[in-house]
Amino acid sequence: MINILNKIIRGRVNSKEQVVSMNQLKMKSQFNSTFKVWMALCCLLATTSLYAQNEPKPIPISVGYFGHFAYQPGLKIGTEFSLMGRSDTDNYSRQWFGSPQIAFFSNPGSDTNFFVNFEAGIRKQKKGKNSYTAYSAGLGYRLQSKLESFSVNLSTGDRTNKIRNSYGFLVPTLNIERGWRTHKPLSWYSKFSVGSSLFGNQNQFMLFLEVGVKFKIKKEIKPRVK
């Protein structure tokens, strides 16, 4: 476990220090990347299943455009559950929530990124209004596949023999979200996130713009047949 954590924190999957062939290196990189993504997906699904078992209510899903610096396109899918009971005052209702998410974003021609994230925060809604504001903090893991070099064909411009390396980053974020419930089963939201990709001396400030919709999937409970 410590080794796995070390790998995740250290981030770089195919280190130059490892004396293995390029093919082995690529296979190892691909395996590690796939493994991490599957692990993340399993965690996400497990959370949803647990939630579903305890609360036979509709499952909230959010789907949105997830743009790194707004212009590097991506897609984010997430769900949400209550962390505590709702607290109401005369004017506002407040709800603590947790939200596991998985995302993909790309800087076309340069890098592609998988992002697994968990956010916890509070949603504040003025009574009688259909809009809300949510503040949250998140911690995620970003797996980046970065194009390092390629061959360009002088006749066609085609790019072949692409060599990519994978890098992993821990990504803490702070988020502010504004949402509107325009139709009952649907609401839509926009969200700004700032954070940092943490990996050795390659730490980077990050900014995300997210625009999307939220809806609920009804979970049907089938009667047991004896």
Next chain:
Amino acid sequence: MNRKDFIKRCSALGLGALAFPVLAVSCKEEPEFIQSLNVNFSGKVLIIGAGAAGLAAAHLLNQNGIDFEIIEAAPVYGGRIKEIAGFADFPIDLGGEWIHTDPSILGTLLNDPSTNSAVEIIKYRPKTVSAIKDGALKRRNFFSNFYSEYKFKNTTWYSFFNDFIVPGIRSRMVLNSPVENIDYSGNTIQVRNTDGQIFEGDKLILTVPTTILQDGFISFTPPLPQDKIATWNDVNMPDGLKVFIEFSERFYPDISLDNGIAASDDDGEKVFYDAAFNKDSGRNILGLFTVGDQASVYTNLPNNQAIIDQVMNELDSLFEGKASQHYVKHVIQNWSAEPYIGGSYTHNMDDSMQSTLLRPVESKLYFAGEAYADDWATVHGAGLSGMAAAEEIITGG
């Protein structure tokens, strides 16, 4: 708003947001070939200067069966593209190094749709970026997200021309032949070099750096139009210097920009960078690239020893003495002191100046080089301007 309207609006907004950045940046570019030219010229073309512009012009003339001769002042071809092999375990560009556009431009310059050749390219996006402020390094990795250029992997700009362009035109290149006079008063153009040798042609493409023209190394008979001379004299081609230093250990970021990230070209430019970035090299090679006022600080020093001493002092100050501790060797390319070059590249070009400089004289003298290019101050721009001048002559346009 009903549900249909809502979904329609959301779809439009969502798809628009998704499509825009993808369309903006992800299109693969293909080389643009100059094929099937309507050849309306059968004379001989003289090309003065064997830099990127001169070589590219000669290549296109050669592809179209036009007679030409290249006259180069220096003992080598390449102009401001130059490489050093053997300093590291990869060749190093002592001159133009970055590819400031999509690398498919190499196919455009080669102009051969039947080729099977390919060139290895590095996606140059430094991971660790620093700014040098008040003599100290400040981490600015954030800018890595917006830094995107290309470099050759195991080759150079020089070897691209050397391997793909020069073989077909080498036999018609005269080196060590500094031109001192161009006489275009008669039906044929006569070019005289410093040895008194005369070259004759029907058209001429002049590709020498603007500093050479400003300094009056070449005289014209009759004199060139006054507005062209005045514009030439307004062009700024400031000092330029490159230094490469090998260290036994690496202690520097991928790139460090002096004067902050947003320093303008007017102030000059000074960058320390990992020259071995993504080169699959086992060596630690730090490059210094500087132009403008910041380069003059070095180029005004009396000799190369004084230059390297100054650079090492700065590095020791930035990296707590590690530069001296791990120093192995260095090489200096002082472009300001280079005969027949005398500086870096054009800095203050605008469209109006360029149209004056580009205008052919009496349909005999044509002009090409980085200063005359749409993408001025670049190697590919110089090459394309050479091809444009050659195309104009070939088609009689």
